[in-house]
Amino acid sequence: MISRSRVVSLFCAAVSLLAVFMPRQASAVPQFARRYNLKCSACHTIVPVLNEQGYMFKRLGFHLPPALEQGKAADRISQLVQKEREWSLTNNASLAVTDFSYTAERTTSEGTPPSSTSSFQVGSWNAYFGGWIPDTNFFYYSEFDIVTGGSTNPDLSNAYFGYSGGRADSSWYLAGGREHLQIGEGTRAAQVYSLLPNSPLLLENPSATNFVVDQSPVGVDAGYTWASSGYKRVFAATAKVTNGVNADGSEILTSSNRNSKDVWADVDFWYAPESGITYLGYYGKKDNVNTDPTGAQFTFHPVIRRQGVFGNYMFKSKVDVLAGYLHSHDGWAFAATGPFGNFVGNDYYVATDYYVWQGFAFSGRFDRLNQQITGVGGVGKQNLHDWTIGMNKTLTESGNIIGRIAYSSQAGSDPVGAVKGTDKLFQADISFNF
Numbered sequence: 001m002i003s004r005s006r007v008v009s010l011f012c013a014a015v016s017l018l019a020v021f022m023p024r025q026a027s028a029v030p031q032f033a034r035r036y037n038l039k040c041s042a043c044h045t046i047v048p049v050l051n052e053q054g055y056m057f058k059r060l061g062f063h064l065p066p067a068l069e070q071g072k073a074a075d076r077i078s079q080l081v082q083k084e085r086e087w088s089l090t091n092n093a094s095l096a097v098t099d100f101s102y103t104a105e106r107t108t109s110e111g112t113p114p115s116s117t118s119s120f121q122v123g124s125w126n127a128y129f130g131g132w133i134p135d136t137n138f139f140y141y142s143e144f145d146i147v148t149g150g151s152t153n154p155d156l157s158n159a160y161f162g163y164s165g166g167r168a169d170s171s172w173y174l175a176g177g178r179e180h181l182q183i184g185e186g187t188r189a190a191q192v193y194s195l196l197p198n199s200p201l202l203l204e205n206p207s208a209t210n211f212v213v214d215q216s217p218v219g220v221d222a223g224y225t226w227a228s229s230g231y232k233r234v235f236a237a238t239a240k241v242t243n244g245v246n247a248d249g250s251e252i253l254t255s256s257n258r259n260s261k262d263v264w265a266d267v268d269f270w271y272a273p274e275s276g277i278t279y280l281g282y283y284g285k286k287d288n289v290n291t292d293p294t295g296a297q298f299t300f301h302p303v304i305r306r307q308g309v310f311g312n313y314m315f316k317s318k319v320d321v322l323a324g325y326l327h328s329h330d331g332w333a334f335a336a337t338g339p340f341g342n343f344v345g346n347d348y349y350v351a352t353d354y355y356v357w358q359g360f361a362f363s364g365r366f367d368r369l370n371q372q373i374t375g376v377g378g379v380g381k382q383n384l385h386d387w388t389i390g391m392n393k394t395l396t397e398s399g400n401i402i403g404r405i406a407y408s409s410q411a412g413s414d415p416v417g418a419v420k421g422t423d424k425l426f427q428a429d430i431s432f433n434f
Contacts, residue, residue: 029128030400030433032057035091036064040399040433045274045320045353046361046392047402047433048193050184052231052270058184059225059236060171061139061164062131070229074169077137084132092131098147099123099431109421121150123429138163139173143180157216158183169227176220178253182213185238187268187276189322190310194363195353196390197406197427201367202308202326202347205384208373208415209288209330209343210249211304213280217242217251217262234270239263247287247299260285262304274314280326282306292335293377302331302343320353322365334377341375343415359394363406371415384412400433 033040040047043054056065063080075083085091101123108114130141143158160177182192182203192199192214204214219242226235243252244262252258262284270276284304291297308326315321328345351365367386372378390406405428413420 029094029130030097031091031094031128031130032062033398033400035085035131039397040394041358044399045355046195046359046394047399047431049188049195049353050191050193051188052234052274052276055184055187055270056225056227056231056234059173059223060168061137061162061173062141063164065227065231066168068169068227068229068231074167076167077164077171080168081132081135081137084134087131087134092129094128094434096125096432096434097128098125099429101150101427101429103428104426106424107421108423110419119150122147123150124148137165169229170225172222172224174220174222178216178218178251179221179240180216181240181264182280185266186278186280186310187270187312188274188320189276189312189324189351190266190268190278190280190308194322194351194365195361195392195404196351196363196365196388196408197404197429198388198408200324200349200351200365201369201384201386202324202345202349205369206249207328207330207343207345208332208371209286209302209304210247211245211286211330212249213282213306213326215245215249215251217244218253219243219261221264230272231270232272234268234276236266236268236270238266238268240265242284244284245286247289258285258287273317274320275312277309277311280306280308280310288333290333298333298336300331300333300336302333304331305329318355320355322349322351322353324349328371332373332375334375339376341373341378343371343373345369345371345415347371359399361392362390363392364389369412373415379415379418382413382415382418384410384414386410395430402431402433404429404431 043057045051053065066075068074102120104118106116125147127144132139140161141158145155145157158180160175160179162173162175164173166172192203199214206212219240221240223238242262245251265281267279287299288302289297289299306328310324312320312322325348330343332341332343347369349367353361353363355361365388369384372381386408388408392404395401395403408425410423
């Protein structure tokens with residue numbers, strides 16, 4: 001029988017020899033751990049996956065959730081502010097959240113020769129600033145991405161501030177600015193980050209109308225959170241109004257002649273131990289550029305709808321089973337004057353994370369997108385599926401350095417032209433969070 005120390009040694013050796021990384025954003029915010037002298041595992045199962053305490057930390061305006069004892073009045077948010085340590089830059093900033101990676105990928109697509117690529121790279125380098133404004137209930141959070149996907153591409157993907165009120169067991173907040181959606185929003189199955197290198201396809205794969213759930217729009221949002229004693233039950237609801245996206249799917253960050261706004265809704269229910277259910281809803285409009293049968297481009301204005309249900313159940317703090325379903329229903333035009341149809345998607349994923357012990361986990365996920373453009377000119381039902389397996393190991397006692405290895409195999413066809421393709425991807429990384 002292989003000893004526990006032997007398993008750790010083999011894993012660390014594999015990561016060191018590969019010297020590799022998965023090309024995704026790093027997401028740990030270690031200044032919060034420094035602020036309270038806690039390990040990363042206080043708010044994460046393994047970085048970047050949040051546990052219930054990490055979720056509540058965000059909902060309470062970036063204050064550590066206090067004990068909730070039955071029959072005892074919960075602390076007010078203003079009392080949590082008074083208990084905070086003296087403000088310091090080191091407890092409110094993380095300047096080096098980065099990872100070093102290696103990737104190897106082979107892609108095929110009908111009508112084009114197969115391609116194979118591999119690379120070492122600095123996958124990401126991010127700086128975070130976040131916390132509370134001393135002696136007030138105001139909070140702020142920003143993320144400055146210096147390197148993304150191996151390329152220097154500065155972007156302020158989070159930049160918002162807000163005000164929280166109420167008590168720890170019945171709190172509310174108002175916030176405004178640019179916010180990366182589904183980061184600390186929703187129960188674990190509905191959040192963008194997972195133990196695997198990429199988010200579930202239904203959250204990050206652009207639709208035929210160039211719309212994706214994984215985005216960072218500008219807008220305002222309001223939330224309410226209720227928690228029972230000991231946080232055995234948590235109910236939370238959030239509503240957002242945002243600018244929406246441009247024709248190419250990028251977020252509208254400044255003034256635009258598109259005056260209609262998008263509406264997001266998120267309803268969460270957490271229950272012990274570390275399990276939960278989320279409903280996610282979206283309604284909005286956007287410009288879309290299509291090509292008609294003659295090759296001429298035209299612009300139309302589809303309504304975009306998303307409704308999803310996500311859930312996870314944790315067995316004995318060892319096995320986390322996750323699943324999600326997202327329904328899409330967007331307008332579609334084959335030509336400027338018709339015929340008209342709809343883009344329809346019924347997408348899902350199922351996943352399992354097995355925590356061998358704290359800080360060491362194996363993961364697997366199956367994604368499937370079932371999509372179709374209806375009406376005259378549609379190519380019929382198409383699907384895209386992906387199998388991914390991976391392993392995560394924290395390499396320090398605090399959990400701020402993580403090694404990861406993953407492999408995925410994707411195949412399917414797109415709903416517009418039914419072009420078939422495959423993608424096989426090996427990814428690994430060492431992620432540093434300071």
